[in-house]
Amino acid sequence: MNIAADLSKTLKYTISAxxxxxxxxxxxxxxxxIKDLNNTTGNKPKKWEFYYVMDNLLGNKPEVIPQAVCSSSEGLIINKVPERASTTKEIPINKGKRKASGVEFRHNEKMQKYDEFLHLFKLTVEHTIGRKVDEN
Known part of the structure; x- marks a missing residue:
């Protein structure tokens, strides 16, 4: 799915990739x-209307919460990432008799992320223009 094409079609306004x-x-x-600021002690928690949507998408990703960190004072610290209930639909990767290859798995995972991004982007557009965007 091409997100830019879908948004352009939905909004009737050209949006590039x-x-x-x-x-x-x-x-x-x-x-x-915001996540880093809110995890620092002494800071007043910062609010952002899309924080929980983004947290649902990225909250457990290693790029946001590293699996391990190393410091000169404390050595290696392995972070335990809590399991989170997923609000997104799961994409079945094993259909039929053959197993999905790593390429197919990564493709399906990427497409799921694009679908989630499209939904988030539509929420952003709806907030910006102040009205609901048709899904068609």
Whole structure:
């Protein structure tokens, strides 16, 4: 699925893939910044209306919560990431008699992330323009 094409069709306004990519990177950057600030003691928790949506998408990802960190004062620290109930639909990767290859698995995983991004992007657009965007 091409997110830019779907958004352009839905909004009847041309949106490029680069614009979608830039928006996604900006959303991730904002999320990481707020997560880091909120995890620092002494800071008043910062709020962002898309925080929980982004946390659901990225909260357990190693790029946000490293699986392990190493410091000169404490040595190696292995983080335990709590399991989270997924609100997204699971994509079956083993259909039929043959098993999915690693390439197919990564493709399905990437497509699921694009679907989640499209939903998040639509929420952003709806918030910006102040009205619901048709799914058709």
């Amino acid at each position: 680069d614009q979608c990519d830039s928006k996604w990177k900006g959303l991730k950057k904002t999320y990481k910044k």
